[in-house]
Amino acid sequence: MAWYSKLTTIDNRILYLLVALVIALPLVFPLNLKTFYTQPVTQVYEYLENVKDNGVIMVGLNYDAAVRPEVEPMLRSVLRHAFMRDIKVLAYGWNPEGPYLAQRLFEELGPEYGKESGVDYVNLGYKFPSLPIILGIGTNLHAVLPTDINGARVADMPMMDSIRTYENIDLVMDFTGSSTVYTWVYYAYTRFGVRVAAGVTGVIAAELYPLLQTGQLIGLLSGLKDAAEYEQHADEIEHELNLTPVRKENHRQFMQRYRAMEIESFLQQLLMSPPQQPAAEGEQPQPVEPRPPVDELTTQFVDFSRAHAAEARHELSQEQEDAWAAKFQALATMTKDINVTPRCSRATGRLRRLIKNWRKG
Amino acid sequence: MFAGDGAVAAAYKELAKGLTDISLSPEYLETQWDQVLKEDERARRGMDSQAAVHLLLIVFIIVGNIGYFSSRRRRGGQ
Numbered sequence: 001m002a003w004y005s006k007l008t009t010i011d012n013r014i015l016y017l018l019v020a021l022v023i024a025l026p027l028v029f030p031l032n033l034k035t036f037y038t039q040p041v042t043q044v045y046e047y048l049e050n051v052k053d054n055g056v057i058m059v060g061l062n063y064d065a066a067v068r069p070e071v072e073p074m075l076r077s078v079l080r081h082a083f084m085r086d087i088k089v090l091a092y093g094w095n096p097e098g099p100y101l102a103q104r105l106f107e108e109l110g111p112e113y114g115k116e117s118g119v120d121y122v123n124l125g126y127k128f129p130s131l132p133i134i135l136g137i138g139t140n141l142h143a144v145l146p147t148d149i150n151g152a153r154v155a156d157m158p159m160m161d162s163i164r165t166y167e168n169i170d171l172v173m174d175f176t177g178s179s180t181v182y183t184w185v186y187y188a189y190t191r192f193g194v195r196v197a198a199g200v201t202g203v204i205a206a207e208l209y210p211l212l213q214t215g216q217l218i219g220l221l222s223g224l225k226d227a228a229e230y231e232q233h234a235d236e237i238e239h240e241l242n243l244t245p246v247r248k249e250n251h252r253q254f255m256q257r258y259r260a261m262e263i264e265s266f267l268q269q270l271l272m273s274p275p276q277q278p279a280a281e282g283e284q285p286q287p288v289e290p291r292p293p294v295d296e297l298t299t300q301f302v303d304f305s306r307a308h309a310a311e312a313r314h315e316l317s318q319e320q321e322d323a324w325a326a327k328f329q330a331l332a333t334m335t336k337d338i339n340v341t342p343r344c345s346r347a348t349g350r351l352r353r354l355i356k357n358w359r360k361g
Numbered sequence: 362m363f364a365g366d367g368a369v370a371a372a373y374k375e376l377a378k379g380l381t382d383i384s385l386s387p388e389y390l391e392t393q394w395d396q397v398l399k400e401d402e403r404a405r406r407g408m409d410s411q412a413a414v415h416l417l418l419i420v421f422i423i424v425g426n427i428g429y430f431s432s433r434r435r436r437g438g439q
Contacts, residue, residue, distance in 0.1 A: 002431065002432075002435070004427055004428045004431040004432065005428065005431070005432050005435070006428075007424050007425065007427065007428035008425065008428040008429060008432065015421065018417065019414060019417060019418075022410075022413045022414050022417045023410045023413070023414050024410075025413070026406070026409035026410045026412075026413050027406060027407075027409070027410055030402075030405075030406055030409055031409040031412070031413065032405075032409075033405070033408065033409055033412055035405065035408060069403075069407070072403075073403045073404035073407075074404070076400065076401070076403075077404075080401075108397075112397070224404050224407045224408055224411060225408060225411075227404035227407075228404040228405045228407070228408045230404075231401060231402055231403075231404050231405055232405070234401070235401065235402075248394055251393070251394060251397060252390050252394075255385060255390060255393060256381060256385055259381050259384055259385055260377060260378075260381045263377050263380045263381055263384070264377050267373065267376060267377060304380075305380060305383065308380060308383060308384035309383050309384065311384060311389070312383065312384045312385060312386045312388070312389035313386070313388055313389060313392075314383060314384075314386045314388075314389070316383070324376075324379065324380075327372065327375065327376055327379075328376060330372060331369065331372040331373060331376060334368060334369050334372065335369060
């Protein structure tokens with residue numbers, strides 16, 4: 001049999017294996033390919049570039065976990081762009097997952113770019129049904145979206161003073177893997193004239209091109225290719241503004257604050273018993289659980305220290321472990337009587353206040 | 362009740378700070394920052410895979426066609 005005849009008889013499993021390898025290898029060893037820019041993405045980028053400082057964009061968070069790998073890189077790049085250009089961001093979604101998935105991005109990117117919730121961005125969370133809200137934003141946003149994702153009042157947020165209707169919003173950009181873009185176009189654009197763009201999965205992009213061609217969408221990001229383009233745009237802005245060192249330092253400080261809070265919370269839980277729940281009428285009060293003995297607490301503390309050190313690829317020597325354990329034991333002994341019982345609740349209150357003041361200071 | 366507010370606060374502060382310092386070594390922070398940069402290029406990394414697998418499929422199509430037409434010629438154009 002000639003060599004070329006053999007080509008048609010290769011086992012399918014070998015071909016599938018080759019495909020799997022070619023997909024997996026670039027994820028481990030990146031090829032760092034540059035991508036070229038396409039018109040629909042450039043239109044979104046240029047529109048955002050022309051939004052004045054302290055302009056406002058609203059992002060529709062209508063994606064879910066199934067389309068997250070495709071849509072979230074777009075959202076991340078658009079948020080980076082907005083934060084770097086000091087554009088304020090409002091976020092709202094009527095898909096139950098989207099706002100909660102995106103909250104992680106806000107919590108990560110906000111501190112890195114020095115942006116604060118309520119001042120530079122607000123995630124208004126999940127609110128349903130969509131239609132009364134989209135129409136309601138046209139007359140009074142505060143009435144239809146009164147609280148953010150954490151339940152804080154929108155009316156108390158500095159950035160929301162000047163944002164009342166679509167007239168104060170420069171662009172609505174919907175991130176989705178379904179047809180929610182139509183709702184924004186039909187009701188927000190057609191009724192109130194707010195400009196709309198979209199970041200969508202590759203499979204639904206085809207049905208949105210007519211909206212793009214007729215100018216009902218000012219731009220469109222579709223699929224991973226366009227997400228890659230926007231990432232490049234965001235990187236270019238970051239290099240242009242030389243923001244990377246500042247961002248890195250902000251990230252370091254954020255990590256420190258986050259870790260310090262985590263450790264303080266652990267120490268508080270370890271050193272103090274939970275407050276006694278008041279007994280309901282006619283019931284016997286629950287007996288207070290005594291705090292475990294100091295030795296047991298010390299073991300927990302040493303395990304915790306060891307785990308954190310291991311995570312930081314830092315191995316504690318036996319002497320270091322003993323030294324930390326001794327310090328902890330001293331503290332645990334000092335506070336051993338501070339269980340929350342009626343007898344010593346005043347002392348616990350004092351310790352709690354002390355810790356609170358120390359954290360403030 | 363306990364050995365003075367100052368002593369407790371000082372011991373608490375020292376422990377919390379010590380643990381924070383241990384768990385945030387410069388190497389660890391550098392690793393975390395690398396993760397952030399990787400997140401920034403997640404779509405481009407995905408496109409690397411897509412581009413590579415597209416090339417592979419193009420190769421498969423070319424090779425498959427060569428095999429098909431060559432074998433047809435050997436059979437006398439049938």
